[in-house]
Amino acid sequence: MISIKEITKQTGITVRTMRYYDQINLLSPADKTEGGHRLYGEKELIKLQEIQFLKTLGFSLQAIKDMLENENHDWFSGLQNQLNYILKEKEKLGEMESILRGLLHEMVLEEQIDLLQLQKLIQIYQKDFHKREAYLKQMFDQEERKLLDMLPNINHGDPDTMEWIALMAQLKQHMLKGVSAPEVQRIIRRMDEKTVEVYGDCPEFIDKLWEIRKSPEKSQEAGFYPVDQELLEFVEKAFVIFQNNRKEA
Amino acid sequence: MISIKEITKQTGITVRTMRYYDQINLLSPADKTEGGHRLYGEKELIKLQEIQFLKTLGFSLQAIKDMLENENHDWFSGLQNQLNYILKEKEKLGEMESILRGLLHEMVLEEQIDLLQLQKLIQIYQKDFHKREAYLKQMFDQEERKLLDMLPNINHGDPDTMEWIALMAQLKQHMLKGVSAPEVQRIIRRMDEKTVEVYGDCPEFIDKLWEIRKSPEKSQEAGFYPVDQELLEFVEKAFVIFQNNRKEA
DNA sequence: CTTGAAAGTGACGTTACGTCATTTTGTATA
DNA sequence: TATACAAAATGACGTAACGTCACTTTCAAG
Numbered sequence A, B: 001m002i003s004i005k006e007i008t009k010q011t012g013i014t015v016r017t018m019r020y021y022d023q024i025n026l027l028s029p030a031d032k033t034e035g036g037h038r039l040y041g042e043k044e045l046i047k048l049q050e051i052q053f054l055k056t057l058g059f060s061l062q063a064i065k066d067m068l069e070n071e072n073h074d075w076f077s078g079l080q081n082q083l084n085y086i087l088k089e090k091e092k093l094g095e096m097e098s099i100l101r102g103l104l105h106e107m108v109l110e111e112q113i114d115l116l117q118l119q120k121l122i123q124i125y126q127k128d129f130h131k132r133e134a135y136l137k138q139m140f141d142q143e144e145r146k147l148l149d150m151l152p153n154i155n156h157g158d159p160d161t162m163e164w165i166a167l168m169a170q171l172k173q174h175m176l177k178g179v180s181a182p183e184v185q186r187i188i189r190r191m192d193e194k195t196v197e198v199y200g201d202c203p204e205f206i207d208k209l210w211e212i213r214k215s216p217e218k219s220q221e222a223g224f225y226p227v228d229q230e231l232l233e234f235v236e237k238a239f240v241i242f243q244n245n246r247k248e249a
Numbered sequence C: 001c002t003t004g005a006a007a008g009t010g011a012c013g014t015t016a017c018g019t020c021a022t023t024t025t026g027t028a029t030a
Numbered sequence D: 001t002a003t004a005c006a007a008a009a010t011g012a013c014g015t016a017a018c019g020t021c022a023c024t025t026t027c028a029a030g
Helices: A005-010 A016-025 A042-056 A062-068 A073-110 A115-137 A142-149 A161-179 A181-197 A204-214 A217-222 A228-247 B004-011 B013-021 B042-056 B061-069 B077-111 B115-126 B129-139 B142-150 B160-176 B181-199 B205-215 B216-222 B229-248
Strands: A038-040 B038-040
Touching: A005 A016, A005 A038, A005 A042, A005 B013, A016 A038, A016 B042, A042 A062, A042 B077, A042 B115, A062 A073, A073 B042, A073 B077, A115 B042, A161 A181, A161 A228, A161 B160, A181 A228, A181 B181, B004 B013, B004 B042, B013 B038, B013 B061, B042 B061, B061 B077, B077 B160, B160 B229, B181 B205, B205 B216, B205 B229
Parallel strands: none
Antiparallel strands: none
């Protein structure tokens, strides 16, 4: 049994934090002295480490509490959701960064910067925002959602899906080399193999998938890994080459 | 002069927000009716737009207030500071993302995840980087270290790493079918291709890597992601078969 | 038994509003 | 003009994860 002071020494966590964790029933002391001083054991230290670790992943204390309390918590989904959340936040920051850089660049060109200048710049940037917003809102449709819901849990991180994504991303890297490059054709061959292995007896499903893939909006709705049009066309062309080569052989 | 309702209609900003801005003296109404209802003019609308815009850059309301109040505010420095701040935040999120990806990748390999598993993973991640660096330095020379950097690091979401993990995980699924099963051999062939693509003409390096991989202790010291022994042996055997088949062909 | 350090318990502050509950004002209609 | 109903106002509490007083009690050494 160690005192609260020992905890702060060993972990760097403040006394206040320990008391707070006790207060919200996230981590209670193993025991207390007669006078009410908190005493912690080895188990608590370990739990504290876990809490700290999960905090570095950006989870809220409430979420951490739920995770550690639920004996059969779905860690995979939990982490995936968190990853998605983090990615969204990163995207937001990315936009901020982009606008800030734009402003700073323009300010280098304009020599004098005051409120009036800024107002002009704001006008420009706000226009873009409104356009984007309008564009996105226009793309909503009820019927399309049903189709997407019928798809299996393709974004659930199973190895097959993962490889698909990995292969696509690799193709993107090799795009400059052209559809006939050996690396490209090897990847395409692997894709073909996987298509047969996984979806062999259900070609309609593949068609459906491909249709959604070809629509960026639908892909995004479905939570697919975003693939740009250029890449999709590249894949289609490379597949044609691949099939021709196979026929000749 | 327009009412608060008009403001919400035109800008989408809530009544509560307008009252709050009034309360903190960020944006006060131009006038009030006898009964105390807020009335805004064109100037206020513009200021409100500015506020909204600066908010999208991540500034706090207090900061925005200071900026708009100070007649000769140093916009350039202000924006630059904000950019730095944003970049730091992005970096933090990037680390979270990296760790999350690492965990998720490992979870694709392990099928069951519970608190005990997580504790093990936490142990690995909490290990300090210095130990790893030191260990790796002593094992590999300079040139090899360059290659080592290309080694699939489980934290990086790059396509090559993803495919490695996906292939490993798929192998695990197919283990029961034996080392000669066509699915297995196709995966092995793909692994071989990738090995050659990435590490090309340096087979000794691959041997050394493989040696570390086969020793759980060494792997852990090097900070590699954990792969169970059974799977590693399976891969080795399957590779032997693969190479024999190739010789015969 | 004293004494100073360490620990305890409230309580308030932080951000940018959301969400009641209650009261007052504005306005359209009978 | 009285009334009804919408809209606006005010005030208060809640949010997350503690930091920071202020004040009291307990612990351990001398």
